[in-house]
Every structure is written in structure tokens, then in C-alpha cells.
Amino acid sequence: MSAMNDEIELKRIMLDIGHRLWSRGYVASNDGNISVRIGEDEMLITPTGVSKGFMTEEMIIRMTMDGKVVSPGNKYRPSSEYKMHVQVYKERDDLNAIVHAHPSYCTAFAIAGIPLDKCALPEAILTLGSVPVAPYGTPSTDELPDSIIKYIKKGDAILLANHGALTAGVDLLTAYHRMETLEHTAKIMHLAIGLGNVNVISRRNVERLLDIRDKMKISGRVNTSFPED
Numbered sequence: 001m002s003a004m005n006d007e008i009e010l011k012r013i014m015l016d017i018g019h020r021l022w023s024r025g026y027v028a029s030n031d032g033n034i035s036v037r038i039g040e041d042e043m044l045i046t047p048t049g050v051s052k053g054f055m056t057e058e059m060i061i062r063m064t065m066d067g068k069v070v071s072p073g074n075k076y077r078p079s080s081e082y083k084m085h086v087q088v089y090k091e092r093d094d095l096n097a098i099v100h101a102h103p104s105y106c107t108a109f110a111i112a113g114i115p116l117d118k119c120a121l122p123e124a125i126l127t128l129g130s131v132p133v134a135p136y137g138t139p140s141t142d143e144l145p146d147s148i149i150k151y152i153k154k155g156d157a158i159l160l161a162n163h164g165a166l167t168a169g170v171d172l173l174t175a176y177h178r179m180e181t182l183e184h185t186a187k188i189m190h191l192a193i194g195l196g197n198v199n200v201i202s203r204r205n206v207e208r209l210l211d212i213r214d215k216m217k218i219s220g221r222v223n224t225s226f227p228e229d
């Protein structure tokens, strides 16, 4: 497939993911952003000021990692959070796609300052690991990318304090699916906490899950520093 066809296909997937984010209520209004790395020094990224549920291909912006727009004639401006995306690509050359959204349960945990670090669900351990809350950083400033550096080195999913969530992956769908798993996990944990008890999976069984993860060659990195039960 030519690079041009590749780019068209990637844009199509970005529109589809944008629609899924919006229809699942993971973003309100013009919130959220999606990017995919193309080549050494460029990425495709969603525009600012547009609902991610109703984007068209010509809105997607091609830009260099140092912030130069290279889509000729594009009248849209890149996401104001593009620096956070660049930071992730800089830290992790195994990650090629990023989804950032404000899903309700993830964001509630991020506001409460409660990490999703309990070994409660096998699927979450396999695909996300322990998910930390990165300290608050003002959106669009360097504070936000700076706040995630130490966390993105350890795992592919992060809650952003008083803001939302970020997931990344080897490709767009992997990054998006991690966001779904993250929000699903946050919702279930919220319900379990409400029931008044959270039983965790024993360390021995967590080790077995991590072995399975190795055998299945699941891409990405999971933070395995769960608090002792």
C-alpha cells in the first residue's frame, strides 16, 4: 500500500475512533484528541475546536514532532494538547498512537486522586496493569507533558489529575481499546467501592496473568507495581 493510501486509511480510523469516543460519552463538546505517528518525525493529529464525533478527513492535521503543520491548506489548528502526544512518542518508540479523552469514571478517579492500582480484574491486569494518576498540569502548557514523563515510561495508560485519561498503543485501535478497558475498569471499581468491598486477585494469580501476557505477546508495557494486598 502506498504512503498516501496509508494516510487516508489512518485518517478514516481516526474519524471512526472519534465517533466512538463521542458516542460512548468519553468526550463532551470539542474535548479529546487522537494522534498517530507516521514516519520518523511526523504525526497525524485531530484538530482543536471540533467535536471528535463529527470530523471529516480534511480536518485531520499532519504535523512534525516540533509543532510545524505540514498539511497544506488545512484551515484547522492542531489540538492544543499536541505537546503531550509528542512527549509520549519521544519517551516510547514502541508506541505509535495515542487517545486522550475525559471519560466520566476515569475522570472521577483522577479528580479523587485514586489510582486504578488494585488487581481486581484479569483483563485490566493483562492490558493496562496498574494505572497511576499523573499530577495536574495546565492543559496546553508544558506542565502537562512534563507531568506524564515518569508514568509513560512504565505503562501505556495514565489518569491525568483533574483532567481525564490518556492511553497509547502500537496502533490506533490498540490505543482506543485501552481507553475502553480503562473506563470500563473505572466504572466497575466505582461500583465495587460503592458496594463496600474490593477483593483483590492474589499476587500468585497476578503473576500467572503476567505469564499469560508474555505468552500471548500482548504489545505495550504494563506497570506491575500493585500495592501489596
Ligand SMILES: [Zn+2]
Residues within 6 Å of the ligand: 031, 032, 081, 100, 101, 102, 139, 163, 164
Ligand atoms: Zn483534555
